[in-house]
Amino acid sequence: MNPAQLRQTTVKARYIARKLRRRFDLRQCAIAPSLLTWFEVIGYTVLLEPDIAWGKYRIGRSSYSEVVLRDRLHSALHKINPTKPHEAIAKAIHQVTCTESSDLLENNRRFHKLLTDGVEVEYLFNKEIVHDKVWLIDPSNLLNNDWLVIHPLTVVEGNYAHCPDVVVFINGLPLAVIISIQPSDEYATFKAGYQRIKTYLQQIPKLFVYNTFLVITCQNRCRVGTLTSDWQEFLPWHTIDGEDFTVLGATELEVLIQGIFDKRRFLELIKHFIVFDSNGISISKKLLRRPFCTVQ
Structure with missing residues (x-):
């Protein structure tokens, strides 16, 4: 991203952040306000669950037990x-x-x-x-796809009810889940986020049948992994466009959202960079990373 593009994107992000604050008091929210802001910057529709519950927006979900829209x-x-x-x-x-x-x-x-x-x-x-x-997605005409983020999303399965902080839907399918935690010790914090994911996998597994990426955020720090990643395997993303290193001062959160969830890049990662390995006993799901995407 060149300096001119960065300035334009920053101005747009500030405008959208003000709009989000008018819809929702983000100071009371566990997630960083910039997380929702960056999703709107890259063209996603961002809905808050209270808006859905009050009937302001129709998403095609008849109960909390449904995870596909x-x-x-x-x-x-x-x-x-x-x-x-x-x-x-x-x-x-x-x-x-x-x-x-x-x-x-x-x-x-x-x-x-x-x-x-x-x-x-x-x-x-x-x-x-x-x-x-x-075909479930259209990689050639991005406008044919429906790009939606919901914060938070209440999911009920059996005797359990949980509210993942952010769920990213493509064409009504929940392809990514983002967990946000409050900062304490850095390593303990991301491990706590990982433990929340493990609890969700055990108690509301139907949400993760469709999952491609799992993300843990702590303010402006961010890590990405898959369903089978151990907590040490959740790593930051260090490039937006896949070629150049990011502008000095860009946060991990900004880089990851723009670097992974950019519409065209997201579909390319799904198509070409997710690999399943099986040894006949267990399945391992891997996100193939070019070295400069996860190592500074």
Whole structure:
């Protein structure tokens, strides 16, 4: 990002921060105000759960137990796959939202394949059975995708209820979860965030069937990992555009949000930089990082 672009982005971020403060008293919030600000800067819709609860915004979620925003998913799939009949879209959504295993990582690996390779469907057309694919994301036309951030998101599963701080939805699918904690000792803080993630994985696992990235933030410090990352494997991100090192003074939070969640880069990371390894006993999910992305 050159100096002129940085100045323009900073001005825009300050304007959006003021707008967010008018909607919500961010001083009472555990997350850094700049976290939501940067998501709006890069073009996401940011909704606060009170807005949703009061009916101001419609997200297509009928209960706290639902983690997929079906209305948004249905609308996005029709936009991405305009030539596919309603039957094909319905069958694709059914495949995406129905789990085949009790194992979270196996379900996550299956979903990732659907996300990157498309959903195979068959339907009747002109009295013939057609075998086709429905795509869940559109990497070539970013405007066909629905980019949404919700803070926080209440999720109920069984006897447990939790409120992850930020959930990032692409086309109604919860692809990233961000946990924010208050600062104390740096290492203890990020480990505490990791322990919260472990609790969520155990008690509300259905939210993480669709997860691509996990992020832990502490004010302007930030770390990223996957479902199988140990807490030491949650690392900062050190570049925005993937080529140049960041401008002096840019925070870890700013770099990570713009570096990973930039719309085109986010889809590229999903497609090309997520790898599942299996030894026949366990599954390991890895985010492939170029060295300069995680090492200063």
